[in-house]
Amino acid sequence: MRYGIRQKPLVWVISRPAARLHSGGHPMRIAAADSPGGQAMRRKRTQPLKPSMTTSQPTCPSFTSPAPAASRIGRTAFTLVEVLVVVSVIGVLAGMLLPAVQHVRESARRTTCANNVRQAAAGIAAYESARRTLPPGSDQLPRQPDLPAGTQFAWSALILPYIEQAALANRFDYAKSWNATGGNDAAADTSVGAYVCPTGRVQSVGKADYGGVSGSVIVSEGKSVGVVGVANGLLVPVDTTRQDPVQATEVTDGLAQTLMVAESVDRCDPAVAAEIGFTYGRWAWVNHFAQSAAYITMPGSDIRSHHTGGATVAFGDGHVALLGNATAPAVLAALCTRSGGETPLSAAPRK
Numbered sequence: 319m320r321y322g323i324r325q326k327p328l329v330w331v332i333s334r335p336a337a338r339l340h341s342g343g344h345p346m347r348i349a350a351a352d353s354p355g356g357q358a359m360r361r362k363r364t365q366p367l368k369p370s371m372t373t374s375q376p377t378c379p380s381f382t383s384p385a386p387a388a389s390r391i392g393r394t395a396f397t398l399v400e401v402l403v404v405v406s407v408i409g410v411l412a413g414m415l416l417p418a419v420q421h422v423r424e425s426a427r428r429t430t431c432a433n434n435v436r437q438a439a440a441g442i443a444a445y446e447s448a449r450r451t452l453p454p455g456s457d458q459l460p461r462q463p464d465l466p467a468g469t470q471f472a473w474s475a476l477i478l479p480y481i482e483q484a485a486l487a488n489r490f491d492y493a494k495s496w497n498a499t500g501g502n503d504a505a506a507d508t509s510v511g512a513y514v515c516p517t518g519r520v521q522s523v524g525k526a527d528y529g530g531v532s533g534s535v536i537v538s539e540g541k542s543v544g545v546v547g548v549a550n551g552l553l554v555p556v557d558t559t560r561q562d563p564v565q566a567t568e569v570t571d572g573l574a575q576t577l578m579v580a581e582s583v584d585r586c587d588p589a590v591a592a593e594i595g596f597t598y599g600r601w602a603w604v605n606h607f608a609q610s611a612a613y614i615t616m617p618g619s620d621i622r623s624h625h626t627g628g629a630t631v632a633f634g635d636g637h638v639a640l641l642g643n644a645t646a647p648a649v650l651a652a653l654c655t656r657s658g659g660e661t662p663l664s665a666a667p668r669k
Contacts, residue, residue, distance in 0.1 A: 424626060427516040431581065431630045432638050437512045438528055438579050439632035441477035442553075446566065453477055454563040455532045455553035455606030471496045472598075472605035473530050473553050474513060481512055496602050506602035513601045515583045517624035522586040526599055529582040529620065530606035534654035536647055538612035544651030545658035548608040552578045552634055552656055555606065566634075570657040573634030577653045580621045580641070581629040582607065594618050609654045612647040 396404075445453050453473040460466050471492060478487035489505035490496075497503045507523040515527035530553030536543040549555065552564055569576055584590050585599030598604040611619035614629055621641065623629035628642040634656075641653075652660035 428625055428630070428640075430516045431625065432640075434512050434515065435528055435579055435581065435630050435632045436636070436638045437481055438474070438477070439636045439638065441481040442473070442578065443636055444480035445477050448480075450565070451562070452552055452564045452566070454556040455530045456555045456604040458555050458557040459561055460558070465495060468557070469493070469495055470603055472526075472601060472603055474510075474526060474528075474601040474605050475506075475603075478510075483510060483512075486510070506600065510601055515581060515624070515630075518583050519624065520584045520587040520590075522599070524600040524602055525586050526601035526605050527581060527583045527585075528579050529585070529598070531577040531580050531609065531621075531654050532606045533608035534651045535608045535610050536612055536651045536654075537610070538647040543612065543647045544660060545655045547655070550655045550658070551608065552576055553606050555604075564656065568656060569634055571652070571655065571660065574637065575653065576634045576656050577631050577641075578634045579632040580609075581623045581625075581631065582620055583623055590622075594620055594622075609650065612650070613643070614641065614645065614650070615643045 442453060453476045455473055456468075457471045457476075458468040460468055469492065471490075475487075475490065475496065476492075478484065486505060486508055490502055491498065494502055497506050509523070509525065513526045513528055518525070518527050531551045532554045533548045533551040534544055535546050535548060549560055552569065554560060554564055556563055566573065582599075585594065587599075591599065594607075594610075598607070607620040609620050611617075611621075613619065614621045614623070621629050621631070625640070628640045628645075630638065631641045632638050641650075645653075648660070652658060
């Protein structure tokens with residue numbers, strides 16, 4: 319019979335879930351059921367069990383409790399009130415910004431239009447310096463049996479070399495008709511940016527939104543206004559009636575008070591052509607007019623624009639201005655003539 323100390327079996331003691339350990343979060347403790355150490359550990363649950371290196375005992379895997387669902391899930395949506403507030407703020411900002419954006423765009427278009435007219439006026443001035451005469455509004459002087467009405471080239475085709483369009487000018491044979499087959503027709507269909515207003519609403523080949531002012535035939539309240547004549551302006555056609563273009567010395571009213579080029583947008587539109595009575599809306603062909611309407615806002619006016627407040631014009635001295643919609647008929651007629659003896663600035667505008 320062998321005597322010795324009887325060892326009591328080890329018992330697994332599982333602590334309550336609420337009594338979690340500070341170090342490692344182990345929920346289980348191992349203690350001897352009847353040993354003094356086990357009793358002490360049951361009384362004092364704040365100390366984790368440190369099994370002996372020599373004792374082969376099962377260990378419990380470490381785990382942590384998942385965080386509450388409320389702490390892991392954030393707000394994922396807006397309330398209806400918040401959405402309505404945001405929409406209202408966006409609507410107010412849009413209402414404030416859209417008019418400003420439209421104003422900026424119109425200002426940019428007007429600046430581009432003014433630059434186009436200024437470039438045309440500079441080309442005419444360069445032409446006059448080289449030839450000592452203004453370009454004809456159009457060439458309608460018969461020269462050959464096959465050209466009974468002349469070549470009909472417009473002033474805007476004749477100044478091409480002076481507005482940095484020499485390559486396009488070299489494609490033309492100016493001794494033939496403006497749209498003669500074999501070269502002139504294709505060249506005349508070319509779009510020239512300096513002759514197109516950014517506010518134009520109709521596109522077409524060879525479009526011209528700026529025309530030369532050849533005179534005035536304004537009628538207001540059944541009476542002619544000022545000096546009437548289709549060739550009493552600056553860019554007049556040369557034909558059997560007048561075979562030479564205008565020279566600067568003929569402008570007795572003053573170049574600074576005589577219109578030379580004016581905005582005449584979308585004349586290529588069939589509806590507009592029917593309204594004003596002709597279809598000269600191409601830069602290579604004719605491209606001049608005698609103003610007929612008493613006001614530039616009236617149906618049938620040759621000077622026409624989509625800009626707010628008026629039309630862009632260039633005077634004989636090269637300066638560019640916005641001709642107001644309220645310009646009186648007497649002032650408008652005086653501005654369109656070169657030697658009528660009027661004083662345009664003395665006439666009161668329409669109120």
